[in-house]
Amino acid sequence: MLPERSEVTWGTTHLAYDIRRSARRSTVSIAIDPDHGLVVTAPEATPIARPPASGAREFVSGESFLYLGRQLRLRLLPEQDPRPLALRGGWLELPLPRGLPPEHRSAYARAALLDWYKRRAAERLPAWAAPWAQKLGVTFRRLLVTDQAKRWGSCSRGVLRLNWRIVQAPRALIDYVLAHELAHLIHDHHGREFWATLGRAMPDHEARKARLGELGPALLW
Incomplete structure (x- = not known):
């Protein structure tokens, strides 16, 4: 199984880190591992990040969504052949049909995400x-x-x-x-x-x- 990973950004600085979960833990800890770098150890059900509050969704590239407690990011790919949304390496990639007006992209992305979540x-x-x-x-x-x-x-x-x-x-x-x-x-x-x-x-x-x-x-x- 691939290790669970995420990242956090402060200004222009990006820090990637591994996530290790344990049923025996009740708190979150952060440590530097000589082989793996920054490592966060957390209880099994701890969400990786606090997602936006209800009603704050914009359905644009880079926006974060949760799936099974894991943070994923949306990536919109304009001017593509129509294909269903797919999960690839921590990204929810959605090809946007050629000619789709920019003002309709958010609605298209929301519909695609709903379909993806419901199918899962x-x-x-x-x-x-x-x-x-x-x-x-x-x-x-x-x-x-x-x-x-x-x-x-x-x-x-x-x-x-x-x-x-x-x-x-x-x-x-x-x-x-x-x-x-x-x-x-x-x-x-x-x-x-x-x-x-x-x-x-x-x-x-x-x-x-x-x-x-x-x-x-x-x-x-």
């Missing part, structure tokens, strides 16, 4: 939900990717509905939403029995919920 959610979420369903002792008939701005998911009558935006979050937080919604197949409320059931499957659910609460508003675009 549809491809990955069902497989990630399966182990939690087994752990909880429930069965879901299917998983639907939705576009609900005010909730991460819902689950009833064997149908699991997940907001595509959750795939921007680190995997630990995605798992929290999956386990939470699947637990509703046992208890269709948020009473004491529900939280006890979720706690048996995911003992640290309260910490995950808190981290999602902190990160969540920045994922709503």
